[in-house]
Structures are given as structure tokens and as C-alpha cells.
Amino acid sequence: MRKFGLIGFPLTHSFSKKYFTAKFEREKIVGCQYDLYEISDISFLPDILKENPELEGINVTIPYKEKVIPFLDELDPACAAIGAVNCIQIKNGKLKGFNTDCIGFKESLEGFLAGKRPSALVLGTGGASKAVVQALKDLGINFHMVSRKNADHTFSYQDLKDNPAILQNHKLIINTTPLGTYPNTDEMPDIDPDQVSEGHHVYDLVYNPEKTFLMRSLEARGALVKNGLEMLELQAEAAWKIWN
Numbered sequence: 001m002r003k004f005g006l007i008g009f010p011l012t013h014s015f016s017k018k019y020f021t022a023k024f025e026r027e028k029i030v031g032c033q034y035d036l037y038e039i040s041d042i043s044f045l046p047d048i049l050k051e052n053p054e055l056e057g058i059n060v061t062i063p064y065k066e067k068v069i070p071f072l073d074e075l076d077p078a079c080a081a082i083g084a085v086n087c088i089q090i091k092n093g094k095l096k097g098f099n100t101d102c103i104g105f106k107e108s109l110e111g112f113l114a115g116k117r118p119s120a121l122v123l124g125t126g127g128a129s130k131a132v133v134q135a136l137k138d139l140g141i142n143f144h145m146v147s148r149k150n151a152d153h154t155f156s157y158q159d160l161k162d163n164p165a166i167l168q169n170h171k172l173i174i175n176t177t178p179l180g181t182y183p184n185t186d187e188m189p190d191i192d193p194d195q196v197s198e199g200h201h202v203y204d205l206v207y208n209p210e211k212t213f214l215m216r217s218l219e220a221r222g223a224l225v226k227n228g229l230e231m232l233e234l235q236a237e238a239a240w241k242i243w244n
Contacts (some may be wrong), residue, residue: 002032003054003244007045007068011038013182013208016059021239043066049090057243058088059236062178065127067162072097082134084127087239098242103133104235105205106138111160112226113204118171121146123189128205129176133201144170146189157190167195173218176206180212188214198222207232 006016010211018033042064049055060068065084069075072088074096079085084165085097120136120143122129129145136143144166150156167173173196179187182236196202196218205228215225 001054002037003052004032004057004059005017005035005037005048005052005058006040006061007037007048008064009040011036011061014061015207015229016061016236017161019233019236020057020240022170023236030226031200045071045145049095054152056090058090058241058243059239060086060088062127065130069097071095078102078134082185084130086127086131087242089242097132098239100133100235100242101128101231102134102138103229103238104231104233106135107234108226108231109135109203111230112224113172113201116201117141118177118201119143119169120174121160121167121170122171123175123191124177126176127200127244132161132174132176132205137199141172145193160191164192164195167191167200168197171200173200173223175204175206175212176215180204180209180214182208184204185209188212193217193221195225196221200224202226204228205231210242 006014010039015037017036024028024032065086068085071090073094076098079097079099082099082102085098089096120141122132123146125145125147145154147154162176175189177189179189200223202218202223202225204212204215207227207229219225
């Protein structure tokens, strides 16, 4: 039995297991199994590997995309540049890290923008944001990060409220935070919806619910919105190619 899986915490509403289980059935891929490995600390990863010697590939989700790096033997060069891992290939006892989030997001975003290259605000500075930033660089899109505290090349949410021109001059908003994810569906990043107009594109990496509070709020002001489901599907297929 070929085994694959996902590590993270929590994993109550995992996309990956449902996706790969359906893929194996739909494409008649036999002898493969995808499981969830919910671990409360990344230090438990060696135990997972020891207990499951058949594992050939692991996806990595919050909060371990950066914390997993010291446990790996090698990083794909593109992944090393990003600084976050969401896919691990296990081959001959060696662990190699990749980032298929970047691949999936870039392909999905290109379709969403339909040739446009508006300046972007990236909400959040965690592991998911690193893949988004690399994709924006690859696409030649200017961007600023947005966090609770301002820093070099980073706005704070208060900056956005104090200076409406920031949102007006950045027509692409990308949410890389988990805010709005089920079951906390009434949460959203701290931006003013009234500063957003029909000229904006809003890409929320959250996919559950299908339309987050952020998406609904900004769509009501005329923005075009998209969730992260397509990105997840594309990154999953990229992971499958790496494992095979």
C-alpha cells in the first residue's frame, strides 16, 4: 500500500483527504491511501514517519509550513527561496521539501486577473503569504504586506484606515490569514469595506465557507471575489506529480 498524508493542527476540516480519496476513486488509482496526521507539535513528525514506513509523500498545513524545515534533508531551490514547505517527498529515507502552494496560487491568480497586473495588498505574513509573495514576484505584480504592525514594506491595518489612498491604489487584495474559516465565519481581516470598489479583485485563500465574510463584504461593494479552492486543487495535483 502506497501511503500519503497531511500533517497540521487542527485538521478537523481537511480538504486534502477528501480530495485525494475522491481522486483515487475517480481515476481508478489502486493501492493508494491518504490519511490525516494531526500533531500538536512538529516534534512528533519523526514518530509519524517511524510508525508509517510506507509513507511516500506528506502535505503540510498550518501551523507547520515553516517549522517543518529543520526536519528535512533537502529543499527544492524554489521552495528554499520561498521559505515555507507544504509538500514533502519521501524517497530512500530522505525528506525533500517543496512548495506547491506557489504553483497553485500563481496559476489560479493568472486566470482570475485575466491579463491584468494591479498592485496588491497581501493580508497576513505567515507561511501561506510566502508562497503568495513568490507568485506575485514571478508574475511581476507590485505588492505590499499588511500586518497588525507596520514594518519595512509592510502596512498596518491602521495605516489602511488612516490613509484610504492605500486601498484605492492597490486593486488586488489577497487574504492569506485563516480569518473567516469555518466555524469562525463571522471574522475577517480588519479592513474597511467602504474603501473597496468595483475596480478591486479580492482573492481569499480560505475556501470553507465558499464565500467568506470578507468576500461577501467586498463583493457587496462591487469587487470581484474568488476563494482558495481552485488553488488547493492545483497545488494538490502538483504534489501528486512530485510524489510520482
